[in-house]
Amino acid sequence: MGSFDGVHLGHQAILQFLVExxxxxxxxxxxxxxDPHPRELVSGKAVGLLTTAQERAALVARFGIEExxxxxxxxxxxxxxxxxxxxxxxxxxxxxxxxxxxxxxxxGAGRKGNRALLExxxxxxxxxxxxxxxxxxxxxxxxxxVIRRSLTKTGDVARAESLLGRPYRWxxxxxxxxxxxxxxxxxxxxxxxxxPQKIIPRAGVYAVTVHRGNxxxxxxxxxxxxxxxxxxVRQRQEVHLLDFEGDLYGEVxxxxxxxxxxxxxxxxxxEALVEQLKADESRCRSLLEGLQ
Numbered sequence: 001m002g003s004f005d006g007v008h009l010g011h012q013a014i015l016q017f018l019v020e021x022x023x024x025x026x027x028x029x030x031x032x033x034x035d036p037h038p039r040e041l042v043s044g045k046a047v048g049l050l051t052t053a054q055e056r057a058a059l060v061a062r063f064g065i066e067e068x069x070x071x072x073x074x075x076x077x078x079x080x081x082x083x084x085x086x087x088x089x090x091x092x093x094x095x096x097x098x099x100x101x102x103x104x105x106x107x108g109a110g111r112k113g114n115r116a117l118l119e120x121x122x123x124x125x126x127x128x129x130x131x132x133x134x135x136x137x138x139x140x141x142x143x144x145x146v147i148r149r150s151l152t153k154t155g156d157v158a159r160a161e162s163l164l165g166r167p168y169r170w171x172x173x174x175x176x177x178x179x180x181x182x183x184x185x186x187x188x189x190x191x192x193x194x195x196p197q198k199i200i201p202r203a204g205v206y207a208v209t210v211h212r213g214n215x216x217x218x219x220x221x222x223x224x225x226x227x228x229x230x231x232x233v234r235q236r237q238e239v240h241l242l243d244f245e246g247d248l249y250g251e252v253x254x255x256x257x258x259x260x261x262x263x264x265x266x267x268x269x270x271e272a273l274v275e276q277l278k279a280d281e282s283r284c285r286s287l288l289e290g291l292q
Contacts (some may be wrong), residue, residue: 001032001090002105003144006050007059009165010102010135010142017132018100019064027097031057031065032090034073036197041078048199050147050168069094082108082117091125098128104143137162148199155202157257167209167256170198172237174248184270186277188223188238189248191255200224200237205261207284209291210241211254218244219288221280222255225264240277242285259287 004011015031022029035053040046051059057068071077071089085108090096099118107113118129134141142163150160151168160168172191193200203225210217218241226235239255261280267273 005144014132015063028066031068038073049197052195082113096127100130103134151201155204155260171254186240188240191237203264207259207287209256221284
C-alpha cells in the first residue's frame, strides 16, 4: 500500500516482491492506493502528479498486480486512526494476509501507522509484514519527490527517466493555435492537458517521442512556455513533429520527454528564431537516434 505516484524504480521493487510473495502463498497481489494524493488534502495545496490513478493502475498491472484498490482520500479517511485502517480496511475488507510497504511509508491519522504498528498488529490479525529498503540510482534514493523536483525545478527529464525506469509521459489534446509555426517551416500541434493535475516539465525546449494511442507517431521538438519572441503571456505546450504531415486536430497525443535541449528565450526577430530552430532540430534528431 502507498501513494505509488510515478510507479518509479523504488515502487517497482515493492511490486516485484509482492508478486513473488503472493505466488509463494497462492494469494492474489493487490495494490492499495489513494486518490487524490493524501498530501493534497492534508496540506490544502495541489500536488503535481507524475501519474493519475488510472495510469498507476495500468502501470502496476504490467508487474503482475491483479487488482488495484483506489481508496478515495477524504477528511474521514484522513482522520481514521492507523489501527482502524488496518483492522477495518486492510484486513476486514481486503483480507490481507501479507502486507508489503516501502521503507518510509506512513499511514493513518498523523501518519502514526508504520512498520512497528503493523508488526504489533500482525500476529493477532493474521498477517505478515515486509518492508522494502530504499532503492538508489547513482547514489540518489529514488522517490516521487526527487522526480517531481527534477521535472519542475531543472527540467532534467533524462534524470527523471533514470529514476522512473521509463520516459516521463504527458498527454495533450490537439487544439487550434495561431498557426504561426507553419509560416516559418515549423508547424506545431498545440496541446491542452488531458489531466491538468499532471506535472508539465519546466519551461524550455525538449526532444520528445510522440505516440497516438499505443502506437509511436514521430519524434519531435516540444516547447513549453510563453513564447517570449511573440510576447506571449499564457503558458502553452506545442510540439513540432519530425517527418510527419497530417491533421491531428481533436486527437489525444502522448508525449514522452527524452532530453532537455535548452531554456526558452526571446529572439531578436524571426530570422534568429528560425536559425535556432534549425540547430534545435539537428540536435534533436541526433539525440533521438541515439536513444533508439
